[in-house]
Amino acid sequence: MQLAVPGGRSDGFDQLRDDLMKKAVRSLIYSLSAQRGVQLWLNEKFTSFIEERGNDARGKLSQFVDELQYCEPDTYFVPSVSFRQGSPNNPYLQPQKRMGHTWEVEPSKLAEGLMQWREMTAEEWHRQLHVLASMQDLDDKTIASLAAMSADMPDAQLLEGLATRIAILEMLNDLRLLPSQTSTCEWLAVFLQDHQSDLKVGGSVSRVLTDLRAEPLRIREGIFFDPMMLADEIHERKGLIAVDMADIVISDTKEGHHAFKSSFLDKCLEL
Numbered sequence: 059m060q061l062a063v064p065g066g067r068s069d070g071f072d073q074l075r076d077d078l079m080k081k082a083v084r085s086l087i088y089s090l091s092a093q094r095g096v097q098l099w100l101n102e103k104f105t106s107f108i109e110e111r112g113n114d115a116r117g118k119l120s121q122f123v124d125e126l127q128y129c130e131p132d133t134y135f136v137p138s139v140s141f142r143q144g145s146p147n148n149p150y151l152q153p154q155k156r157m158g159h160t161w162e163v164e165p166s167k168l169a170e171g172l173m174q175w176r177e178m179t180a181e182e183w184h185r186q187l188h189v190l191a192s193m194q195d196l197d198d199k200t201i202a203s204l205a206a207m208s209a210d211m212p213d214a215q216l217l218e219g220l221a222t223r224i225a226i227l228e229m230l231n232d233l234r235l236l237p238s239q240t241s242t243c244e245w246l247a248v249f250l251q252d253h254q255s256d257l258k259v260g261g262s263v264s265r266v267l268t269d270l271r272a273e274p275l276r277i278r279e280g281i282f283f284d285p286m287m288l289a290d291e292i293h294e295r296k297g298l299i300a301v302d303m304a305d306i307v308i309s310d311t312k313e314g315h316h317a318f319k320s321s322f323l324d325k326c327l328e329l
Contacts, residue, residue, distance in 0.1 A: 067299070070224035071306055072117030077216065078183065078307055079119040082176040086168070089175075095134040095161025100168060103129075120314055123172055127318070129165035136161065173318055180311040186211055187304035190218050194297035218296070219257035221303060222266060225295035226250050229288070241278035246288060249273075267293060 083104050090097045107122050108115050137158035189211065226246065233243035253266045270292070273285035 067224055067228060067302070070220060070227065070299075071303070074220060074303055074306060075117055075310060076115075076119045077220070078176065078179060078310075079122060081213070082172055082179050083122070085175045085179065086172050089171070093161060095136045095159065096163055096168070098136065099132065099134040099161070099163045103165075120176075120310070123169050123176075123314065123318060126165040126169035126172065132163040132165065134161045134163055135159070169318070173315060177311055177315065180307040183213060183217060183307045184304045186213055187217055187221075187300045187307075190214065190221070191297045191300040191304070194294070215261065215263065216259050217300070217303065218263045219259070219261060221296045221299045222263050222292065223250075223257045224299050225292045228295060228299075229292060238281060239283075241281055242283045242288075245276070245278060245283075 083100070087097050087100055090100070103125070104122060107125055108119070111118070135158055227250075230243055230247055230250070233239040233246070249270065253269065255261050256266045257263060267289045270289040271286045275282070275284055
């Protein structure tokens with residue numbers, strides 16, 4: 059049996075870019091708590107942006123900034139809570155006016171705010187990723203404990219989980235190139251599938267590598283392999299990938315800011 063294994067760094071870095079934009083959008087929405095209508099408009103706009111593009115949106119959520127930048131001013135009505143007065147079948151009941159507030163929405167200003175949140179998030183993730191990379195000499199349980207106890211590492215599980223997933227996929231791609239390692243590749247692919255939830259927010263990266271190290275020595279189709287050695291290599295790769303991820307979030311954000319400013323100037327010249 060030959061299992062299909064998606065690309066390692068390419069797919070993983072696309073996920074990193076999308077996660078960065080999602081976090082920036084959530085942060086912007088949260089910051090608009092005093093503007094309920096603008097909050098709802100932005101949330102609906104981002105949701106529809108993702109749904110309309112489907113799989114084509116993968117790795118391209120940063121284009122949402124362009125969507126906002128060139129979107130015309132809009133309004134969003136938020137109805138107020140009303141209380142029923144009498145029976146709805148009462149012929150003497152006067153029809154009630156729809157009460158609420160209409161919010162003015164300026165998408166271009168939201169685009170500017172989103173870029174600012176993206177930059178702040180990128181800088182924070184750059185710091186957290188370098189901290190995770192610097193912990194490579196520690197065992198996985200210690201890394202997880204330190205990250206969980208630190209209020210300065212709120213996205214540690216998300217980032218470390220992604221780095222670990224990329225490391226495993228990268229190893230799978232390397233193993234696929236070696237015909238003698240087909241059985242090892244298939245076994246590791248199944249192991250990854252069984253531990254997908256541990257690599258996501260709310261999971262535990264340390265559990266993945268702890269479980270892998272606890273696996274017994276194996277001989278499949280006459281080929282011997284040691285799961286503990288696989289875990290050690292994944293751990294080592296994870297630190298190197300975390301550094302590359304840190305570079306990506308900063309370089310992509312800088313490129314995005316340059317493109318945003320260029321588009322803004324072009325828009326001004328068209329006026």
